[in-house]
Amino acid sequence: MADDFAKAVQLHQAGRLLEAVEIYQRILVSNPYDEGANHLLGVACSQMGQFDLAIHLISEAIRANDRVPDYHVNLGNAQFSARRLPEAEASYRRALALNVDIPEALFGLGNTLAQTGRLDDALVAHERAVALRPAFVEALANMAGVLNRLGRPAEAVDKLRRAVAERPGEASLHADLGRALLATDRPAEADATAARALRLAPDSAPILVAAADVIRARGRLEEAMEHASRAAELSPNYPPAVLILARLLRAMGRDERAAETYLRLAGIESAGVSHLFEAANAMNEMRRLPEAVALYQTLLAREHDHSEVWNNLGNALREQGELDRAAECYETAEKLCPDDPIVMSNRAALLGSLGRVQEAEALSRRVVELSPGAAVPLSNLGQALYAQGRMEEAREQFDAAGLADPDNDDIRFHRGIVRLMLGEFTEGWALYEARWGNRKRADVHRHPGTPQWRGEDVAGRTLLLWSEQGFGDTLQFVRYAPLAAARGARVILEVQPALVSLLQGMPGIAKVVAVGGETGPVDLQAPLMSLPLAFGTTPDTIPAAIPYLAPPPERLEPWTRRLNASLPPGSRIGLVWAGDSRDHDIECTLIDRRRSLALAQLQPLLAVTGAAFVSLQVGRQGLQARDETRVADLTSGITDFADTAALIAGLDLVISVDTSTAHLAAAMGKPVWLLSRFDGCWRWLMGRDDSPWYPTLRLYRQPKAGDWETPLARMAADLAAWLKGR
Template identity: 40%
Template sequence: MGRRAFKITATAHAPAGPNQADYNQVVARFHAGDLAGVESACRHVLAQNPRQPAFLHVLGLVAQARGQSAIAAELIGEAVALRPDDSAMHGNLGIALAKLGRLDAAEGAYRRAIALRPDNADAHSNLGNVLRHHGRWDEAEAEYRQALSLRPTFAEAHSNLGNALRQREDLDGAEAAYRQALALRPAYPEGHYNLGNVLLERGRTEEAIACYRAALAFNPRLVEAHNNLGSALKALADMDGAIACYQAALAIDPRYAEARYNLGLAWLGLGDYPRGWAAYEWRWASPDFRPHRRPFAQKTWRGEDMAGGTLLLHAEQGYGDTLQFCRYIPLVAARCRRVVVEVPPPLLRLLRTSPALVAVGDVRFIARGMPLPDFDLHCPLMSLPLALDTRLETAPAATPYLTAAVAAPIAARDRPCVGIAWSGNPTYKVDRRRSLTRAQVESLVAACPEVEFHSLQKDPDAAGGLPDGVVDRMGDVADFADTAALVQAMDLVISVDTSVVHLAGALGRPVWLLNRFDSDWRWLRDRDDSPWYPTLRQFRQEMPGDWYGVLARVAASLDKWNPRA
């Protein structure tokens, strides 16, 4: 988050002749915040002669300051047409265009501003913002560093550089850049907000909360800070505080999708499913979910009878989400003549060969990427609880609803076999908090010599390497049907919050969830069971990051556990 500065001076593009004094006065009033007075003065001058670029430009900046970016772009565009050699005008035109989402046009305006005046630090920094938006990290960083070489005291450019470094996962560099921005401008709300973000990502939640509160002290209407303060409080299990923050953000901007979505997650985590599922639909307006949105012309199914039509169900997020919510397929099939279910290819064989999913109606599975047949309505899998009015007490919990074709052969053994998965997808934003290290897994193995541990971790090298004492049986696994066969052969599955938990639960196998302190919504609060999986038991962190405490309780439970009971 980096502020784009509006640049206006009394001399850079002042009009010649008798309007010089009027212009100087307008500039002074603009910097004093007298927008109404500036607008009145500019319109008075332009009524006498509309072809005065300096006044058109200032009038455009007034519109931009009021959030009227389309009007700003039009007015500043007229000014640029009359004075195409003015770097500041091109730079401010870029700001208005960027606010409108016209980023390619904004990039062109910034580049023109720089071509006219290579020492235009603001244009370099703002060009970096556009490049960063497009994922052109190296180019963005170069522009920010160029801006800072021209103006080392440019606090916004330091903050913007921090944003680029954070997105490249250089968290040390990002934190240093944000702290430099705040050293230059202590009362910089965006700087405090950005520093809070990197601290939250690094697990320094209390420090992040202090930063968000500082940002809001300087700008109480900074909706992003309200939202992220809510997420930080939620990470410390302060659900009441989190909900209050999300609601504060929505009081400022009722259509702020991230806060509405996060509020939905909070309600779901508290078991308030009616409000939670409705608010969860706001995920589609969040930038994080736009890549998952399908641009279908057909409308979304909301639970109505479709005795004469075809419904497309489609997976939208991770493998675990699909495994959890495919349980709804028979309920949907009872209301529809035909159901087509599109799933990621690694799940296709498992779902297609699970009789419980096709026991009702005409159900057909296809792999994502294959041509879709004709259909009348569609529904993402994770919108089915809303469509079918799922309450906490009515969650469809009958298991197994998935079937392993055959259990994987295991050589005769004299110890119980426990499958273990210790790491999730590293691209998931909270993966650092939900995954174990190799050393932590090895501490559990060493504490339980009476147990034979088998890896259920796909690509263990990417998860820190195969822990000592764990048997690797995943080398021949091609898809989830193969993993299901391994799970079926285990006496027990132990896993962090990843797809293996859902797979074991859906197969009706005993599964122990190693759950982080800031639990995902689906595991609810203050319980060690699950309304979704009757065979699941939770072992929760009692404080953030305390995996060794969790593993000690697991080891003690394994010592008492009887796989034949």
């Protein structure tokens, strides 16, 4: 039997595993308790990927003799491979309790600690292993990996150079060294090292991936793609190959293929948590929210206590509008990782979006205490204060956030908005340009290749002015188009299709096209909402001459006839009670909920006698007029804003929430009474009931969030007096 065991060991050491296994099994048939055979059969099973069987067999050997350190080390190795990390750590520690100077036990312990995020402890374990065996290449390489994760790439380079010196022919070491050199800003050395790795192993998927990573960082995307594609071809189910391919496709602007490639990871059994997490985050960033949510949920089924995944799932659900589920995710993440400022900041932002601004303020202040000087918590606090109308305090927090992170475009944007609200236009318009740094806004910029006009001499040049946000924004800021024409520009307007007919009659405009239409060659472009900056607009220099919009003459007669046929003579008042929810954008949807009413809430106005009320409400909210006999509904004939303008032309007053119809009526010079939510839009400024943008507009503001009764009661009294005076 001893001869059989010696022969099996010899075969095992020669790599002839199946032959060795056969002999180990024969020995165990004769003696099931043979500790040596159980141990080495377990090691062989572990080498063949049969980790559960390996754990069972080595455990049998330990039952027979628990004083052999190697048994515990190899049990730990099998447990580590089976992802049973707490058990693996315990096995390595038992081995070290028997003998503190076992490099393999320290190496295994270091790997386990690194996997569980205890990087400092992992580094100590690897250092002890290398101190005992200076030429321990695997420990040097893994120590370098830990140092990289700790943000110490220069030290990682040193360890990898030592490893390469021991094994100059090992391609993976050169590949790791190339990545580490790149992290220390030595791109030329990184390139040369990656090339050396490729020469050593030109058909190795891991080496091809590492080379692609280095070359990608050098900006040579096509060359990197060749290596990544080859890696994926050689090993289609190798997660790092799939990931580098997806990263490159995304970097090259091929988002559809990138998304398909990321999603392949969900079907690859060997894809780890980090691989799936990157894929889920990429889906989130690409606004493919259902796929992101599905991947996060797959991750949580595998690793339920991963606080970052819970947090990011909350972010994706919030973007989808599933706010209650998002709140649950943030709460779970906070329980798993108490006082995590990122999670708390996200929950504070969600509370603000839900209108729970006092809670948002309190939580934001707590995060600021935990992370003094951090930009995002300061910005969140600013937003909570802004929503409560505490503008000076909000400005203070936004400015502090700006000092902490001066290049953060979202923070610059908020700094601009609070200044515009306070009437500080000069600085406000300049900061408002930061809106293009937001990923949602950046996608809207349709003409990034054409120079932007910023107010310089434009005489004799063709200037394209284009809509970027909602209908109301276009109607408000299109007033600048004739002013640009007056400076000698040939002005082309590119606007939403529903506005084309209305705006074709504006003076000085050479051409009006719908978004995506043919503009012809242009010299300069400007988004409409950047024109106040180009013209240096202050509250005192707003171009407020009205009317600057009018319906096309051919639309007036049929609408006048229809209006007269439907209503008796007398005062005619148009009503708009709700906005457009824009279901694709949760922030817009939440704002719409705060600005909109139901028609039934306008009863105080409808009870005022002496006027005929006309619905100007289009869309699904307009259906409410069918059940209200005091409101005539003619909107079925409206096809675009030119029709709406023709209908408004026959009215004496328009009462509206903050919508595009209010802008249209005010731009036509009609009296407009606007119901403004408590956290009203910046364009209406602070503490006034008139508007420098529209001389005929009067504001009725909520005194507190959700309170429409107070402004409606005041408006009803004013309406009765207005009608009496006519």
